Amino acid sequence: MPWAxxxxxxxxxxxxxxxxYVNLGIGIPTLVSNFIDPAIDVTLQSENGMLGxxxxxxxxxxxxxxxxxxxxxxxxxxxxxxVSSADSFGMIRGGHIxxxxxxxxxxxxxxxxxxxxVPGKMVKGPGGAMDLVAGVARIIILMDHVDKNGxxxxxxxCTLPLTGTNVVDMIVTNLAVFxxxxxxxxxxxxxxxxxxxxGEVRDLTEADYIDM
Amino acid sequence: xxxxxxxxxAAALDGLLHDGMTLAAGGFGLCGIPETLIxxxxxxxxxxxxxxxxxxxxxxxxxxxxLRTRQIAKMISSYVGENKEFERQYLAGELEVEFxxxxxxxxRMRAGGAGIPGFYTRTAFGTRLAEGKEVREFNGEPHVLExxxxxxxxxxxxxxxxxxxxxxxxxxxxxxxxxxxxxxRVTVAEVExxxxxxxxxxxxxxxxxxxxxxxxxxxRNEKRIEQRTLRREA
Numbered sequence: 001m002p003w004a005x006x007x008x009x010x011x012x013x014x015x016x017x018x019x020x021y022v023n024l025g026i027g028i029p030t031l032v033s034n035f036i037d038p039a040i041d042v043t044l045q046s047e048n049g050m051l052g053x054x055x056x057x058x059x060x061x062x063x064x065x066x067x068x069x070x071x072x073x074x075x076x077x078x079x080x081x082x083v084s085s086a087d088s089f090g091m092i093r094g095g096h097i098x099x100x101x102x103x104x105x106x107x108x109x110x111x112x113x114x115x116x117x118v119p120g121k122m123v124k125g126p127g128g129a130m131d132l133v134a135g136v137a138r139i140i141i142l143m144d145h146v147d148k149n150g151x152x153x154x155x156x157x158c159t160l161p162l163t164g165t166n167v168v169d170m171i172v173t174n175l176a177v178f179x180x181x182x183x184x185x186x187x188x189x190x191x192x193x194x195x196x197x198x199g200e201v202r203d204l205t206e207a208d209y210i211d212m
Numbered sequence: 213x214x215x216x217x218x219x220x221x222a223a224a225l226d227g228l229l230h231d232g233m234t235l236a237a238g239g240f241g242l243c244g245i246p247e248t249l250i251x252x253x254x255x256x257x258x259x260x261x262x263x264x265x266x267x268x269x270x271x272x273x274x275x276x277x278x279l280r281t282r283q284i285a286k287m288i289s290s291y292v293g294e295n296k297e298f299e300r301q302y303l304a305g306e307l308e309v310e311f312x313x314x315x316x317x318x319x320r321m322r323a324g325g326a327g328i329p330g331f332y333t334r335t336a337f338g339t340r341l342a343e344g345k346e347v348r349e350f351n352g353e354p355h356v357l358e359x360x361x362x363x364x365x366x367x368x369x370x371x372x373x374x375x376x377x378x379x380x381x382x383x384x385x386x387x388x389x390x391x392x393x394x395x396x397r398v399t400v401a402e403v404e405x406x407x408x409x410x411x412x413x414x415x416x417x418x419x420x421x422x423x424x425x426x427x428x429x430x431x432r433n434e435k436r437i438e439q440r441t442l443r444r445e446a
Binding site for chain 2: 059061076084089093122163
């Protein structure tokens, strides 16, 4: 049975380590914050200029001046600091963020990422995605294994406009987890959703990867 | 000491507007946007604006108001979702759009304001947004040449100002405002509170008054929320 969104987020959360500064993208990646091990200290960064994101507010706590990059209302923590967008992207581009978890439309077997231009829809712009993949040390992608038409999203080459080249380190889909040692290595299939065979994953994947 | 406090938005914009001008506006989404000054720009009727801002507002708020009145000819932004009128004008070829990665946009404003005409960044290398741009290797990695931005007029939203134009922003409403303030040949700030001389701690000023020529008390502080997201109370 394929993993649900929450299970994908829970799997990605396993990759967080004590002391990490992490940027979570919009959509499923935002759910990862619900599954952070309370025993570890993780600081969430939001590219609109907030370091140290707290939980969503109660009605009484809502403050229009406290939002995350998804434009959602959010709360402060004791550790929170606010910075300008230039300083925020200094953290990102300067390699100070340990990990970013993002959504994707396509990932290639070489780690290229396409996640900003939806086919058949007006291009809305990349936001901070190109900066994140260019600057953050490690990028994990959360995405469905196949698109609405059943086409594999982990492909030989991306067919959609790229967000970055050779930037993805790990992919968590609703069917499987792929990881690679470094950006010169190939991806390896390391986990399969319960009830699925490795062959079934293979059949739904266009990319070439290591399957031990 | 030049007098920086103006009576209202129209007075603060007087003499600064011309058709075909370049404009930078602070804000991220609808957070920290100069609502009062945008209204005044609408009322002024100035046309053919090239507007530089991370986002383009929504149909009936933020820069969306200037799009609705067809006063903007070109937008330079990182993300322009949530705006149907924008989409309509863009698809009809009535509006020119230049996409810029968000961090690159912030840095282009910062650079422009700091007298730096260009800089190299790894961001966007190998993508459509780097096409036609000079590429140079640093430490074996390809980087893309991006240019600094300087505009005719910058408009920002701040929380507090003193009579010298020193500004303090509030929480994540800071976002692009500090860089926008530096990259305008003239910068007009609207603020929620104007406070007395000496009442701001000099150590806590975000934008020093040298970057701010005119200040008004904001008369519109609606601060519309795009995604009111709540947690369940225990």
